[in-house]
Amino acid sequence: MVRPSLRKRALTLGLVTLAVGLVIACPIGLAASSENGGAGLLLIVPVVMLVFAVPIGLQLWLVSSGGPVLALGPAGLWIKTRPTRGQAIWLPWEAVERVYVRRWGLEKVLCVKPRDPRVGSGLGAFTALDSGMQQAFFGTGFTATVNHADRSEDEIMRAVVGYVAGRCRVG
Incomplete structure (x- = not known):
């Protein structure tokens, strides 16, 4: 019997989410930091990461729950x-x-x-x-x-x- 591995999928999706989130957040944060001295970067990165984490978490739950594959x-x-x-x-x-x-x-x-x-x-x-x-x-x-x-x-x-x-x- 083969079951989905929550740990393996979470690691893969987490790394993909982190990479995509940083690629999107960095240009936005750099533009914001040039205007207000870096405070924008500290706010923008977590917001973008959260926007990606919610659907990725839902996908992780849907694929990993539901029994053997x-x-x-x-x-x-x-x-x-x-x-x-x-x-x-x-x-x-x-x-x-x-x-x-x-x-x-x-x-x-x-x-x-x-x-x-x-x-x-x-x-x-x-x-x-x-x-x-x-x-x-x-x-x-x-x-x-x-x-x-x-x-x-x-x-x-x-x-x-x-x-x-x-x-x-x-x-």
């Missing part, structure tokens, strides 16, 4: 159908065409492509929206994080290869 077994796998909340689907290995890893930005995900493209079509409007975006980026609507998980990518991939046992393509 992947569970593997000899008969098949459970995989989340949405990146944020805890809806999952069961796929037997015979229904899986391919399992592969893709990277998009800082995110690295395990992608599961079913043999039948209609799999998961009756899971609701929000799932269809999320799945459609994932389909555009990763080629499938069924993905699970591997670099922000509580297990290493190598451990996850060894388990996948072991359980697949030649019933679908891996890689």
Whole structure:
């Protein structure tokens, strides 16, 4: 069973938020400090950081809560159908065409492509929206994080290869 790692994701999002916040706050703060002797910098930087921290914190909570993202077994796998909340689907290995890893930005995900493209079509409007975006980026609507998980990518991939046992393509 693979769960999202709050610690890994918080570290990544925190560093990204800090970098983006500083890039935006520094020019504003420097302009303000030239007018009033530096006091503007002390006020502007925390305000900009707070503006970024609130949505990033919400995103962190949505992605990290909601249960496991992947569970593997000899008969098949459970995989989340949405990146944020805890809806999952069961796929037997015979229904899986391919399992592969893709990277998009800082995110690295395990992608599961079913043999039948209609799999998961009756899971609701929000799932269809999320799945459609994932389909555009990763080629499938069924993905699970591997670099922000509580297990290493190598451990996850060894388990996948072991359980697949030649019933679908891996890689």
